[in-house]
Amino acid sequence: MRIVCPHCGERGLQEFLYHGDATVTRPRDGGAEPTPEWTDYVYFRENPNGTHVELWYHNAGCHAWLVVTRNLRNHLITAVETAHDVALGRSS
Amino acid sequence: MRLSHGGTIDRSKPINFTFDGQSYQGYAGDTLASALLANGVKLVGRSFKYHRPRGILSAGSEEPNALVELRMGARREPNTRATMVELYDGLVAHSQNRFPSLRHDLLSINSKLSPFFAAGFYYKTFMWPASFWEKLYEPLIRKAAGLGRNAGLADADTYETGHLFCDVLVIGAGEAGVKAAYEAAISGARVILCDEQAPSDAVDMPSVKYLPRTTVFGVYDGGTYGAVERVADHLAVPAAHQPRQRYWRIVAKRSVLATGAIERPLVFTNNDLPGVMLAGAVETYITRYAVAPGGRAVLFINHDGAVSALAAMGHSVMAVAAVVDARAESSPVIREIAAAFSIPVFSGAVIQRARGRLAVESVEVLTRDGGVVRFDCDVVAMSGGWNPALHLTSHLDDKPVWNDAIAAFVPDGLPPGMTAVGAAAGEAINLNIVPLWSVPGADAKAFVDFQNDVTAADIRLAKQEGFIAVEHLKRYTTLGMATDQGKTANVNGLALMAMATGKTVPQTGTTRFRPPYTPVALGALAGPHRGKSFKPTRLTPTHEWAKSLGAVFVETGLWLRAQYFPKMGEDWLAATNREVLAVRQRVGICDVTTLGKIDIQGPDAAKFLECVYTNSWTNLAVGRARYGVMLREDGFVMDDGTTARISEQHYVMTTTTANAGKVFQHLEFCHQWLWPEMDVRLISITDQWAQIALAGPHARDVLQKIVDKTFDVSNAAFGYMAAGEVTICGGTPARLFRLSFSGELAYEIAVPARFGGALAAALMKAGEEFGIVPYGTEALGVMRIEKGHPAGNELNGQTSAHDLGFGKLLSKKKDFIGRAMAARPALMDQARPNLVGLKPVNEADRLRGGAHLLAHDAQPVAANDQGHVTSAAYSPTFGHSIGLALLKQGAARHGEIIRVYDPIRNGDFLAEVVNPVFYDAQGSRLHA
Numbered sequence A: 001m002r003i004v005c006p007h008c009g010e011r012g013l014q015e016f017l018y019h020g021d022a023t024v025t026r027p028r029d030g031g032a033e034p035t036p037e038w039t040d041y042v043y044f045r046e047n048p049n050g051t052h053v054e055l056w057y058h059n060a061g062c063h064a065w066l067v068v069t070r071n072l073r074n075h076l077i078t079a080v081e082t083a084h085d086v087a088l089g090r091s092s
Numbered sequence B: 001m002r003l004s005h006g007g008t009i010d011r012s013k014p015i016n017f018t019f020d021g022q023s024y025q026g027y028a029g030d031t032l033a034s035a036l037l038a039n040g041v042k043l044v045g046r047s048f049k050y051h052r053p054r055g056i057l058s059a060g061s062e063e064p065n066a067l068v069e070l071r072m073g074a075r076r077e078p079n080t081r082a083t084m085v086e087l088y089d090g091l092v093a094h095s096q097n098r099f100p101s102l103r104h105d106l107l108s109i110n111s112k113l114s115p116f117f118a119a120g121f122y123y124k125t126f127m128w129p130a131s132f133w134e135k136l137y138e139p140l141i142r143k144a145a146g147l148g149r150n151a152g153l154a155d156a157d158t159y160e161t162g163h164l165f166c167d168v169l170v171i172g173a174g175e176a177g178v179k180a181a182y183e184a185a186i187s188g189a190r191v192i193l194c195d196e197q198a199p200s201d202a203v204d205m206p207s208v209k210y211l212p213r214t215t216v217f218g219v220y221d222g223g224t225y226g227a228v229e230r231v232a233d234h235l236a237v238p239a240a241h242q243p244r245q246r247y248w249r250i251v252a253k254r255s256v257l258a259t260g261a262i263e264r265p266l267v268f269t270n271n272d273l274p275g276v277m278l279a280g281a282v283e284t285y286i287t288r289y290a291v292a293p294g295g296r297a298v299l300f301i302n303h304d305g306a307v308s309a310l311a312a313m314g315h316s317v318m319a320v321a322a323v324v325d326a327r328a329e330s331s332p333v334i335r336e337i338a339a340a341f342s343i344p345v346f347s348g349a350v351i352q353r354a355r356g357r358l359a360v361e362s363v364e365v366l367t368r369d370g371g372v373v374r375f376d377c378d379v380v381a382m383s384g385g386w387n388p389a390l391h392l393t394s395h396l397d398d399k400p401v402w403n404d405a406i407a408a409f410v411p412d413g414l415p416p417g418m419t420a421v422g423a424a425a426g427e428a429i430n431l432n433i434v435p436l437w438s439v440p441g442a443d444a445k446a447f448v449d450f451q452n453d454v455t456a457a458d459i460r461l462a463k464q465e466g467f468i469a470v471e472h473l474k475r476y477t478t479l480g481m482a483t484d485q486g487k488t489a490n491v492n493g494l495a496l497m498a499m500a501t502g503k504t505v506p507q508t509g510t511t512r513f514r515p516p517y518t519p520v521a522l523g524a525l526a527g528p529h530r531g532k533s534f535k536p537t538r539l540t541p542t543h544e545w546a547k548s549l550g551a552v553f554v555e556t557g558l559w560l561r562a563q564y565f566p567k568m569g570e571d572w573l574a575a576t577n578r579e580v581l582a583v584r585q586r587v588g589i590c591d592v593t594t595l596g597k598i599d600i601q602g603p604d605a606a607k608f609l610e611c612v613y614t615n616s617w618t619n620l621a622v623g624r625a626r627y628g629v630m631l632r633e634d635g636f637v638m639d640d641g642t643t644a645r646i647s648e649q650h651y652v653m654t655t656t657t658a659n660a661g662k663v664f665q666h667l668e669f670c671h672q673w674l675w676p677e678m679d680v681r682l683i684s685i686t687d688q689w690a691q692i693a694l695a696g697p698h699a700r701d702v703l704q705k706i707v708d709k710t711f712d713v714s715n716a717a718f719g720y721m722a723a724g725e726v727t728i729c730g731g732t733p734a735r736l737f738r739l740s741f742s743g744e745l746a747y748e749i750a751v752p753a754r755f756g757g758a759l760a761a762a763l764m765k766a767g768e769e770f771g772i773v774p775y776g777t778e779a780l781g782v783m784r785i786e787k788g789h790p791a792g793n794e795l796n797g798q799t800s801a802h803d804l805g806f807g808k809l810l811s812k813k814k815d816f817i818g819r820a821m822a823a824r825p826a827l828m829d830q831a832r833p834n835l836v837g838l839k840p841v842n843e844a845d846r847l848r849g850g851a852h853l854l855a856h857d858a859q860p861v862a863a864n865d866q867g868h869v870t871s872a873a874y875s876p877t878f879g880h881s882i883g884l885a886l887l888k889q890g891a892a893r894h895g896e897i898i899r900v901y902d903p904i905r906n907g908d909f910l911a912e913v914v915n916p917v918f919y920d921a922q923g924s925r926l927h928a
């Protein structure tokens, strides 16, 4: 598999580490209590038959966290953005 | 027999080789198979299950029969296909799967027992009793059914891996492939042309990167192709500095599949006798290698494609006794060529049986009118049609589709960017074919899969027993599951199942092909990453210095660290004890560079630390350091370490050696993904700074001799947990931290990595008058156990902050990673095993890591297990063994006597539960 890192260009799979689902959001309640929202965030994941949005880390490259949109059926990647940009967009 | 002229072999270069100890001669340009045929050798191996005599079926990588052991000693390689082995001088090959000799194989008795070995025999014959498996069946099967023998020695050769990039990858350098490569190249594209065969003169395109002897074995995501280049397989020994093979990852925007087609055998009784060959192979041996595989042939066909084989035989010295054409009407083209060589054509006829003992001697032909005619012959050239070599098209899950007109599967969906051309696309093959999947009366000796000994009868049996789905058929009969992956077998097998079930081939379906197309040596995939090169070795900046002092090194992750510094006559324990006592009584130094070091800067740096550490950071003053604990988001402890505030917006964090990379990745995650608005930057500086611990009552005395006079490092000015930038040894920049892992008055001094060795030497010189010693990781470990510091064995990913006694470091005033999940009642339960110290009641007893803990009067059964020893050492400070352990409700059990049970190492004794901090629990020495 090849991932087009926004900083480094198209690179081989060996340079990246997979993290997981990018669609879950860390609760913003301060974490004083282990609520069901926290359990969902930490443990529960979808395994969609098709497009998935996931986090990868360019470990042997620029150390950017990436948000990769990938089809789990055929591994075709349709979008790669830096996690930082996505996260900034999410919080604004 | 070698022909007097023709072929692409070089008759001026004779080559000597041996097969089963017998010497033979071939020519440059031969394969082992062509050279054996040239010498009249037809019997080459014994079959897998029945030990039937087998010869050479094909002339390519699809060969199922002619598998030999090649080379000797460490280079001995089993199951090499004689058809793909290029002849070299001194080549040594042996036949396989025979005992005691190829001609007299005692195990061919299996052939008489064939009912036992029929389809599903693995599942049926060996069902009962279960105990027989281990003692009888498995050893028997392994002995009887194994093919070649592993060398049993480390591979003597080296391998390389690399990447290649191109616009167009052409797979196969036949006519269609060369044309595609040429057209792509003149369009200006960067072209790579791979072919599994030896270099061909037909390829002459300077702008194309031509990789002969290179098999593209797999298609992967993103236009990535796996290929193995057999750099030196055609030589006795690789040339100097050359690898045996190279594994290429080829990244191509487009690819052209020009892999041609693979011929189908015809299924009749004894079709596996040596001398029964694919017609195309007979043609190749004649035209390419100038070898007549025999003197008198019968051609058995059901389509027009074998006309060129017929012509080749006709033009050679071979006699052709008959053309047996299964079609009711033979095509004019067949009739014309046959007539030109005065060969009789039998239309509407089939070979129903071959006869012979170790090779074919005659065939029985069932004629159109039901009569049987017998022809003497030593070659049967058969062609049941051709299958496009479309394996690579289905590696990304596409399925081929059946084309009735040519009675073959052709590519349908293709991997992104791939185009199929020529015979691989089903073009110009199987003209006027009338499918013939098996002849009437084909029985338990009519082979479909030669390598796995699967017969027409096996497929009928599988159907009878209900294994009709192709995936079941495959696994029940083992059709297509040998090293050739059924290249010559699969379509015949599917079609026979279709016939047996009264369905069409498309209704029956097909299994999908998976990588690799042909077997790939693990050595090629591993490349240079083996032995000590499996992973890189990281050396500390003081490595040479430590080596010069006779240090013994130990691997810790990728690092090589000094373990202890033995003096003459000392073993590891004596050296470690001496080093510990020297630090406790005087002073010592130890390289701690391997601890992860992360530079954190920015206006929000303190805020960021609040998020990733459990404890408070905003109140840490400049010039101070603090111990911190990090959790994972699931509430378990991830790592610990100290972080120092160098200036207002500048912190330096240390992590454990093992977690350096993981923590850095985690911090980047927190910054880039969770708190992107924070203005903070991180960089790993582990490699940039050498760091040395200086510990012991005389540590300050030594330190004052190397720190430049402008800096006051007195206890008053630079107290416990102070941190700052200084210069040492007359202007060398350094960072100084008053941290202690040993429990003594101690400092850590960091300098740019290139000064690491010099700093160690300077400290040793400055400390000489105080009796300074270097100490290694063993002494470091003993002192940290004496001091009760959790390390890797305790930070094992399953312990909570409460378990390790860090409960008070969990801030109640702020959010931090892991806060919510750490608050789960079960993680705070005091009944969980938590950290204690252990001291044997009888001081002679030795605590060992992994020993289990029981109540002193409890039976040693799993239900009574209360925890285990995590770290243990002999403490020279106390004169007995000490240990750290995780014990249920441990914190409340100090003073209790428990049972330490370690049956594997005969340990069973009593120990007292104590405070994990054995040494200087008040910490007065740290503040000295």
Ligand SMILES: [Zn+2]
Binding pocket: A005, A006, A007, A008, A009, A058, A061, A062, A063, A064
């Ligand atoms: Zn990158």
